[in-house]
Each structure stands twice: as structure tokens, then as C-alpha cells.
Amino acid sequence: MSLAELTVTELIDRLVNGTTTNVEIVKAVLERIREVEGAVNAFITVRPEDELLAEAKAYDDKRQAGEAIGPLQGLPIAIKDSICTKGLLTTAASKMLGEFVPPFDATVIARIRQADGILLGKTNTDEFSMGSTTENSAFGVTRNPRNLDYVPGGSSGGSAAAVAAGEAPIALGADTGGSVRQPAAYCGIVGLKPTYGRISRFGLIAYASSLDQIGVCSRDVADAFLMLSVIAGHDPHDSTSLGTPVPTFPKKADSASLRVGVPDEYFGAGLDDEVRAAIQRTLDLMKGQGHTVVPISLPNSKYSLPTYYIIATAEASSNLARYDGVQYGHRTSQPGGLIDMVTNSRTEAFGDEVKRRIMLGNYVLSGGYHDQYYLKACKVRRLIADDFSRAFEQCDVIVHPIAPSAAFRLGEKTGDPLTMYLTDIYSVTANLAGLPALTLPCGTTKDGLPIGVQVVAATEQEETLCRASLAIEKLLREE
Amino acid sequence: MNYTPIIGLEVHVQLLTKTKIFCGCPNKFNPEHPNTQTCPVCLGMPGSLPVMNEEAFRLSLITALALNCEIAPFTKWDRKQYYYPDLPKGYQISQYDLPFSHSGWLEATTAEGDLRKVRIRRAHLEEDAGKNIHDESGRGGDSQVDLNRAGTPLLEIVTEPDIRSAVESKSFLEELYLLLTFIGVSDCNMQEGSLRCDANVNLKFDDGIATPIVEVKNLNTFRGVEAAVDFEIQRQLDEFQKTGRKLGDPGVEKETRGWDAQRNITLAQRGKEEAADYRYFPDPDLLPVTVSAHVVAEIKSHLCEPPSQRKRRFQKEMALSEYDADVIVNRGREFADYFELVASTCDDAKQAANWVTQDVLREMNDRRLNVEEFPIGAEVLGTVLKRVSEKTITIKSAREVFVALLEDADEDREVTVSRVDHLIDDRGLKVVSDTGALDAAIAAAVAESPKAVEDFNAGKQQAVGAIIGKVMKQVRGADPKQVREQIIAHLSGN
Numbered sequence: 001m002s003l004a005e006l007t008v009t010e011l012i013d014r015l016v017n018g019t020t021t022n023v024e025i026v027k028a029v030l031e032r033i034r035e036v037e038g039a040v041n042a043f044i045t046v047r048p049e050d051e052l053l054a055e056a057k058a059y060d061d062k063r064q065a066g067e068a069i070g071p072l073q074g075l076p077i078a079i080k081d082s083i084c085t086k087g088l089l090t091t092a093a094s095k096m097l098g099e100f101v102p103p104f105d106a107t108v109i110a111r112i113r114q115a116d117g118i119l120l121g122k123t124n125t126d127e128f129s130m131g132s133t134t135e136n137s138a139f140g141v142t143r144n145p146r147n148l149d150y151v152p153g154g155s156s157g158g159s160a161a162a163v164a165a166g167e168a169p170i171a172l173g174a175d176t177g178g179s180v181r182q183p184a185a186y187c188g189i190v191g192l193k194p195t196y197g198r199i200s201r202f203g204l205i206a207y208a209s210s211l212d213q214i215g216v217c218s219r220d221v222a223d224a225f226l227m228l229s230v231i232a233g234h235d236p237h238d239s240t241s242l243g244t245p246v247p248t249f250p251k252k253a254d255s256a257s258l259r260v261g262v263p264d265e266y267f268g269a270g271l272d273d274e275v276r277a278a279i280q281r282t283l284d285l286m287k288g289q290g291h292t293v294v295p296i297s298l299p300n301s302k303y304s305l306p307t308y309y310i311i312a313t314a315e316a317s318s319n320l321a322r323y324d325g326v327q328y329g330h331r332t333s334q335p336g337g338l339i340d341m342v343t344n345s346r347t348e349a350f351g352d353e354v355k356r357r358i359m360l361g362n363y364v365l366s367g368g369y370h371d372q373y374y375l376k377a378c379k380v381r382r383l384i385a386d387d388f389s390r391a392f393e394q395c396d397v398i399v400h401p402i403a404p405s406a407a408f409r410l411g412e413k414t415g416d417p418l419t420m421y422l423t424d425i426y427s428v429t430a431n432l433a434g435l436p437a438l439t440l441p442c443g444t445t446k447d448g449l450p451i452g453v454q455v456v457a458a459t460e461q462e463e464t465l466c467r468a469s470l471a472i473e474k475l476l477r478e479e
Numbered sequence: 480m481n482y483t484p485i486i487g488l489e490v491h492v493q494l495l496t497k498t499k500i501f502c503g504c505p506n507k508f509n510p511e512h513p514n515t516q517t518c519p520v521c522l523g524m525p526g527s528l529p530v531m532n533e534e535a536f537r538l539s540l541i542t543a544l545a546l547n548c549e550i551a552p553f554t555k556w557d558r559k560q561y562y563y564p565d566l567p568k569g570y571q572i573s574q575y576d577l578p579f580s581h582s583g584w585l586e587a588t589t590a591e592g593d594l595r596k597v598r599i600r601r602a603h604l605e606e607d608a609g610k611n612i613h614d615e616s617g618r619g620g621d622s623q624v625d626l627n628r629a630g631t632p633l634l635e636i637v638t639e640p641d642i643r644s645a646v647e648s649k650s651f652l653e654e655l656y657l658l659l660t661f662i663g664v665s666d667c668n669m670q671e672g673s674l675r676c677d678a679n680v681n682l683k684f685d686d687g688i689a690t691p692i693v694e695v696k697n698l699n700t701f702r703g704v705e706a707a708v709d710f711e712i713q714r715q716l717d718e719f720q721k722t723g724r725k726l727g728d729p730g731v732e733k734e735t736r737g738w739d740a741q742r743n744i745t746l747a748q749r750g751k752e753e754a755a756d757y758r759y760f761p762d763p764d765l766l767p768v769t770v771s772a773h774v775v776a777e778i779k780s781h782l783c784e785p786p787s788q789r790k791r792r793f794q795k796e797m798a799l800s801e802y803d804a805d806v807i808v809n810r811g812r813e814f815a816d817y818f819e820l821v822a823s824t825c826d827d828a829k830q831a832a833n834w835v836t837q838d839v840l841r842e843m844n845d846r847r848l849n850v851e852e853f854p855i856g857a858e859v860l861g862t863v864l865k866r867v868s869e870k871t872i873t874i875k876s877a878r879e880v881f882v883a884l885l886e887d888a889d890e891d892r893e894v895t896v897s898r899v900d901h902l903i904d905d906r907g908l909k910v911v912s913d914t915g916a917l918d919a920a921i922a923a924a925v926a927e928s929p930k931a932v933e934d935f936n937a938g939k940q941q942a943v944g945a946i947i948g949k950v951m952k953q954v955r956g957a958d959p960k961q962v963r964e965q966i967i968a969h970l971s972g973n
Contacts, residue, residue, distance in 0.1 A: 083526070084524075084525065090525075097525065100525065102524065103524070104524070203527075205525040206764075209764050238528050239528065239529070239530050239764060239765050240764065240765075240766065315763055318569070318570055318760070320569075321560060321562070322523045322525070322567060322569045324562055324564075326564045327624070328524070342562050362758060365760055370760070
């Protein structure tokens with residue numbers, strides 16, 4: 001197997017026992033990028049080869065000299081292009097930030113550098129993370145490496161596709177309504193979104209601040225939690241970051257039995273039969289292993305989609321107000337007066353989906369509508385979260401689909417925003433409730449497209465999420 | 480028809496913190512070096528996040544409590560959204576429906592000289608914007624933006640429309656200024672924009688009809704507030720007599736006018752119908768703040784005596800005139816503290832007041848010193864004055880000691896309490912009550928001054944002056960009045 005296809009854990013083993021080098025790994029990854037990137041388009045920026053190889057060699061030299069190296073062992077890591085990297089172009093896939101080079105590192109980037117990771121490049125996304133397919137990028141669509149005619153999911157489609165295609169062993173994404181988990185599922189890899197506040201948002205270009213959470217795209221469950229343990233933890237620069245210590249995560253499945261909650265409401269009409277069957281089989285395997293399946297109810301989840309789209313667009317309309325052409329970002333060549341400058345700059349540089357959400361968000365916050373839309377949505381959000389709290393009194397984790405179907409064809413839903421929004425129906429609740437959630441592959445459709453299953457744990461219970469995910473991963477592998 | 484002006488003020492106060500409200504940049508007025516006190520947070524860079532400055536919130540609590548406000552146990556941050564080049568995020572972090580404090584009051588002096596409790600509707604904390612700099616040469620150069628000020632902690636204090644005249648508006652602002660500087664939360668430097676004021680003005684006629692409400696902006700001096708409110712009252716009266724437009728008429732909206740301090744007029748800005756819908760909503764980047772009763776009690780227990788109360792105490796308990804109490808307290812907290820220590824040291828408040836309002840203030844002004852820098856400490860001056868009230872020295876000698884102490888300071892000698900008595904001794908300033916010594920000195924002086932004696936005997940009373948001078952040279956602590964009487968008695972042969 002090519003080095004480009006190994007997990008982080010496997011690569012670290014080989015580095016430590018001397019059977020490979022950082023230079024070999026970077027070369028293998030760059031080779032893979034050269035082979036597939038033309039078709040997949042996972043990256044907006046790949047750092048120059050000479051820089052990457054020089055950094056890799058420095059780690060090899062360090063290891064040779066017996067010096068300590070951090071937990072990421074000089075491995076190349078792909079970063080969603082909505083995460084600020086000092087001195088490295090960060091566009092959020094928008095023409096607005098087409099030339100934006102941040103003067104600072106996001107906290108996660110500082111922690112990756114501290115842990116001796118190499119920044120490989122910046123991955124494609126829907127513009128400002130607004131989308132479910134990575135088709136809304138100013139830098140072209142990303143294709144699903146499993147089948148190039150299909151979408152990779154989104155918005156962190158570039159990160160998921162890069163990991164699935166062997167272009168990076170692991171990647172950071174960001175998840176506002178499923179943007180890490182859903183593309184991971186579509187591309188057949190693992191996607192992790194921890195508890196809201198577990199990972200600092202400082203340096204993450206905001207889409208919807210109360211929902212945004214950085215996450216990990218990886219080849220297996222252990223890798224996801226390895227990365228989480230590097231980047232998680234309180235950050236004084238993010239007021240919403242958790243103050244509680246990051247748990248230590250198990251690396252291998254144990255035999256402890258779990259109570260697995262299954263919400264009836266998530267298996268109703270609109271769920272693809274192949275997806276339903278794959279998840280049912282996963283649950284059957286768990287039962288066979290001695291885990292208990294508990295029927296639970298999340299009655300308010302039926303309101304999750306409108307709740308999500310009201311809150312997310314309200315926050316987005318505000319978060320994107322700073323792109324006015326004054327200080328940085330695109331400025332129109334037709335400035336005229338102040339109002340024209342702002343209007344033209346924004347009209348020229350934002351894509352249609354971003355404009356649509358800004359308008360929606362301004363509408364739900366505007367005088368006379370604020371209470372009936374935004375305020376109502378905030379109340380329903382509370383009810384949705386309460387449903388989960390009650391459910392977790394009966395179970396350790398909840399298992400349900402991540403999306404109603406596997407990946408669909410490029411362009412299939414771009415003409416119909418509402419149908420597109422419906423694909424988020426199973427993913428947004430974890431964001432609304434701030435819960436840690438993970439998807440992992442649990443089968444394929446007859447067309448050969450991956451199917452993902454989602455595991456959700458109670459707030460701050462990433463350790464339980466890790467144990468359950470490792471157990472399910474083991475069962476599916478042994479099947 | 481009789482009318483009453485109805486006036487409410489909105490005052491913005493920059494707080495004296497070391498750093499800005501949501502980032503670590505210095506909070507310092509620095510227009511000479513634009514955009515040097517900035518970071519990704521106050522520049523509103525993509526991905527940056529605010530973190531609340533605890534000190535700004537603490538100063539806000541102190542201010543609100545000094546304004547007799549209630550403190551909300553739960554408060555939050557909201558985004559006020561509008562586009563302006565000096566507002567880097569496209570929204571201002573402010574407080575909308577749950578301000579941290581409300582329902583206070585502050586006394587102002589009315590035009591008739593009475594005190595009025597002006598109610599404070601609310602006080603909330605927010606971030607200041609940057610500053611747009613336009614080419615004023617008329618050559619149409621680019622406008623520039625300086626974001627040094629962006630993120631300065633700004634307290635907005637809103638009164639109820641309780642104020643009834645221009646004089647009273649000015650008085651309220653002066654009282655507020657004094658209170659804020661007393662409690663040390665702001666330097667209230669109006670030239671630098673640390674204290675800024677807007678006024679809402681309209682007129683209510685006796686029949687209940689009122690003129691449309693006008694918000695006058697850009698009132699950045701005490702005189703400006705008074706002049707602008709005066710102007711606006713007259714303008715509204717004229718306007719009403721011309722047009723009859725009144726509050727509540729269809730199409731009549733609140734108007735915003737700006738004060739032009741050069742021309743002394745208010746000018747129309749924008750009507751409320753064009754005003755933005757600010758689309759307030761809670762800032763998801765910041766946590767709500769809870770304030771415990773314990774914290775409130777703690778701050779309350781450390782609040783200093785407010786200036787208005789201090790003036791009253793100086794009059795009631797220390798028998799100062801209203802004028803002296805005003806002069807002393809209006810000079811600031813440190814000066815009032817200085818006065819109190821002088822007074823308690825010498826145990827004669829009236830004399831202490833005379834000295835600090837005249838001699839001390841004069842020297843401070845001449846030397847351009849504030850009271851903390853003034854070389855004669857309060858205990859030292861108090862000791863000098865104590866010697867006067869004990870009748871150890873005369874007031875004239877006290878002035879000599881005062882001047883000598885300043886010379887000490889100028890020559891870098893330490894100015895201490897013990898130095899006072901040394902100076903009195905060295906210079907022989909002690910009042911001499913030893914009649915024997917005085918009699919001898921008079922006898923000697925008379926003997927040395929045959930011409931003066933001759934003149935005196937010829938009826939020239941003023942000839943005694945020369946003899947007094949000689950006596951005083953010998954016995955410096957003698958009371959000149961007493962010396963004069965004794966010489967005359969001596970010469971008259973008694």
C-alpha cells in the first residue's frame with residue numbers, strides 16, 4: 001500500500017521504527033496530488049514542494065539526532081481554507097478573500113505547528129462554508145474521489161476529498177451544520193465534530209458563530225481523536241471555548257457494552273433505503289456484540305432544518321458584514337461614494353448562495369420579523385437541545401444517519417436550494433445542540449458510493465463518542 | 480403660549496482602562512500615529528474573536544453604582560449593525576435590551592438654582608468606533624480611517640427627559656464630569672473625545688401640544704451643550720410658530736441635527752425615516768455576564784463620597800461657604816482630599832479653605848502643578864496653619880514660612896512637618912509674649928530714634944512706623960499691633 005493511503009497512526013509507527021521518513025511521506029503525498037488533483041480539485045493552495053520537503057527533512061534530521069518530536073511527527077496536514085494561516089493565502093473559497101493572507105495563525109494552526117505538524121495546503125470549500133457540496137466555490141468544484149461524477153459533500157468537501165484520495169493523511173475541516181461529517185460520509189472516511197467550544201474558533205473565518213466548530217477528516221477513528229487531542233482545549237482568545245480539560249481518548253476498542261439510542265424520527269420518509277439498510281445492519285451488529293439498542297424520541301428534531309437556516313443565516317449576515325471593501329478583501333473598481341463602494345464590492349465578490357443567505361439572515365433579523373423568526377428559532381433550538389439531554393438519560397450514544405442518501409451527482413441539486421438544504425436534515429441537530437458527533441463509513445450503495453453512520457454523544461462526552469466509534473469501526477471491519 | 484423645554488441627554492464616556500474592551504491593544508489617544516494600536520481583533524479581521532476586558536466591566540459597575548443605578552444580575556452583548564468605514568466588523572458590540580444597569584439618578588442645578596434629580600434611564604457598555612479622516616482642503620483627497628480608537632471601552636449613559644433648560648443641561652454634564660473624574664473611571668478629556676454628549680430636545684406647550692423631538696449631536700464642550708440646547712429651543716419655537724408642525728403629526732419623525740460650534744447653530748443631518756434598522760441580536764462570540772449581589776456590595780462598599788455630597792458636608796460640618804466648597808470640590812478629588820487633610824491637621828477648616836483656595840491654588844497655577852505634585856504636603860501646610868491657630872505665629876509669619884517652604888522645594892530640600900518648626904525658630908517668628916524683652920527693645924529703639932520721637936511729639940503719629948520697624952527687627956515674633964500700642968504708650972510717657 002502506498003504511503004499516501006496509510007493512517008496517521010500507521011505512518012507514525014513507521015517513522016518511529018525507521019521504516020520510512022518524513023521526506024518519503026511528503027513525496028508520496030505530493031505524487032498523489034500530482035496524479036489526482038487535476039480531477040478532484042481538493043486544494044485551493046498547496047504549499048511549494050521545496051518548502052514542504054525542507055520541513056520534512058528537518059524532522060527526519062531531528063529524529064536522526066534523537067531529538068524529541070511532537071505528536072504529529074512532521075506529518076503533512078491539509079487545512080480547510082476557512083482557517084487562518086499566517087503568511088499563507090486564506091480565501092474561504094471566496095473571491096472576496098481571493099488575495100487575503102492572514103497576519104496571524106488560528107489557534108488550531110498554532111497548536112498543529114507546536115505539535116510538529118506540517119501545513120500541506122489549504123482545501124476547497126463552499127464559499128464561506130455555505131453549501132453542502134463544495135459546488136459554491138470561487139475556485140471550482142471539488143469532485144468525489146470515489147466517483148468523479150459525484151459531489152464530495154460540503155462544505156469541507158476539499159478536506160474530505162483530499163483524505164479520501166490520498167492527497168493528505170488527515171485534514172481539518174469546519175462543521176456548522178454537518179460540514180465535516182457529511183462530506184466525510186460521502187467520501188467514505190471518518191468525520192469528527194466535537195462539542196461546541198471544545199476546539200477554539202479563534203482564526204476560523206466565521207459562518208455562523210454559535211454553530212461553527214472545527215473538526216477532523218481522517219481515515220480512521222483513532223486518527224480523528226489523535227488530532228483532536230492536539231487541537232482541543234481551552235483558548236483564552238475564544239470566550240466560547242470550554243474551560244474543562246480535554247479527556248484522554250482510548251486508542252483501541254474495548255469490550256464494554258453501550259446503550260445505543262435510536263431515534264425513530266430519524267428513520268422516517270425521505271431516507272434512502274440503502275442508507276436505512278446499512279445503518280440497520282450496523283445496529284444489528286452492535287446488538288450481536290452485546291450492546292443494547294434503546295428506542296428514543298427526539299420530537300423537536302422535525303423543526304431542526306428551519307431552525308438551523310434561520311439561526312445560521314442570521315449570524316452569517318452579521319459575520320459577513322465586515323467584507324465591505326474598506327480594509328481588506330475585494331474592493332470594486334467602481335467605488336463612487338461610500339454606499340456604492342460597499343454595494344459594488346459585495347455584489348461583485350460574493351457568490352449567489354452567500355448572497356442568498358445574507359439576504360435571508362438580514363430578513364429574519366429585521367425590524368418586525370426578528371421576534372417571529374430569529375427569536376422563535378432560538379427557542380426551538382433550546383427545545384431540540386433539551387430533547388437530546390433527556391435522551392442521554394437513557395443511552396450513552398445516539399446512532400442515526402448523517403444524510404438522507406449517499407453522494408449525488410454534481411449539479412443535481414444546484415438549481416433547487418430547498419432540496420439542497422434538505423440534505424442537511426440529519427446533520428444540523430448536533431450543531432444546534434452543540435453535541436459531539438462522528439460519522440464513519442458503514443457500507444456502500446450498489447453504485448459503489450460510501451454510506452456513513454453518525455454517532456452522537458452527550459455534551460463534552462467525546463471519550464464515550466470515541467469508545468463507541470472505535471467499537472462500531474471494529475465490528476464493521478470484522479464483518 | 481407658555482412652553483417647557485423637555486431635554487434628555489445621551490453621554491458617551493471612554494473608560495480609563497490600560498487595554499481596549501475586547502483585545503489587548505493599548506487604550507490610548509494617539510492620533511499622530513494612526514493604526515498603530517491595532518490587532519486582528521480590533522481591525523475585525525476574518526476569524527478574529529473578542530474577549531471581554533474585565534476591568535472595563537468593573538469600571539462600568541463602579542460608574543453605574545455612583546449614578547445610583549440598579550445593576551442587572553444578567554447582562555449580554557448585542558451586535559448593532561450598520562455600515563461605516565470606521566466600524567471594521569460592520570457591527571458595533573453593544574448592549575441592547577439587557578443593559579448592565581438602569582434606573583439611577585444624578586442631581587443637576589436648575590436655572591433657578593435649585594437641585595433636580597435627573598433620572599438615569601440606563602447605562603450600558605460598548606466599543607467605540609475608529610475615526611474617519613477626510614481631506615478638508617477641498618481638493619478631494621482620499622478619506623482615511625484610523626482604527627486606534629476602535630475598541631475603546633465606551634460607556635453610554637442615557638437620562639430620562641427630565642432636564643428643563645440649557646443651563647440645567649450644562650449643569651448635569653458638569654456634575655457628571657465631576658463624578659466620573661472623582662471616581663477615576665475616565666479622564667473625561669473633552670478635546671480628545673473621552674466625554675461626548677448628544678441632547679434630545681423638544682418643547683411642550685401648556686395645552687399639551689409638543690414640538691417634534693430633535694436629537695442634537697456632537698456636543699463636545701459644556702458651553703456647547705448649553706448653547707446648542709438654547710439655540711434648539713429658540714429654533715423649535717420659531718419653527719412651530721411658522722409651520723405648526725407638532726409631535727404626532729403624520730410624517731413627523733424624530734430629526735437628527737448636528738451642532739456647528741463655529742457658527743453656533745444646529746444643522747439638519749438625517750431624518751429618522753432614513754435611519755438604519757440596526758438588526759440587533761446577541762453576539763454569539765461573547766458569553767453573557769452575570770453579576771452577583773456580592774460583587775455589587777463589594778464595589779458599593781468601596782465607592783468614594785460623591786462630589787455633591789462632599790460639597791454639602793463641607794458646608795454643613797466644616798462651615799465653609801458654598802463658594803469655597805464649590806471651588807475645592809470642583810478642583811477634583813485629590814484637591815478635596817488635600818483640603819480635608821490640611822483642615823484636620825490645623826483644626827480650622829475656614830482657615831484651611833482660605834489657604835488652599837488662595838495661596839495653594841495660586842502657586843499651583845503659577846507652577847502648573849496638580850495637587851499631587853504640589854511640594855507642600857497637606858500635613859505640612861496643616862502644621863503651619865496649626866501654629867497660627869495656636870497663636871504661635873502670626874498669619875504674616877505663616878506666609879513667610881509658606882514662601883520659605885516653596886524655596887526649600889525649589890532648592891530640592893525636603894519639605895517636612897518638622898521643617899515648619901525649624902523655620903519658625905530660625906527666623907524668630909514665634910510670637911513674643913515676654914514683655915520684658917519687648918519693653919527693652921522698645922526703650923532701645925526709642926533711644927536710637929530721636930528724630931522720630933521729635934516728629935511724634937510734634938503730632939506726626941506716622942513717625943512711630945520707623946520705631947516699630949526697629950523693634951520688629953529685634954523681636955521678630957512680636958505682634959506689630961501690640962508693639963505700636965506700647966511705643967505710643969511709652970512716648971506718651973505712660
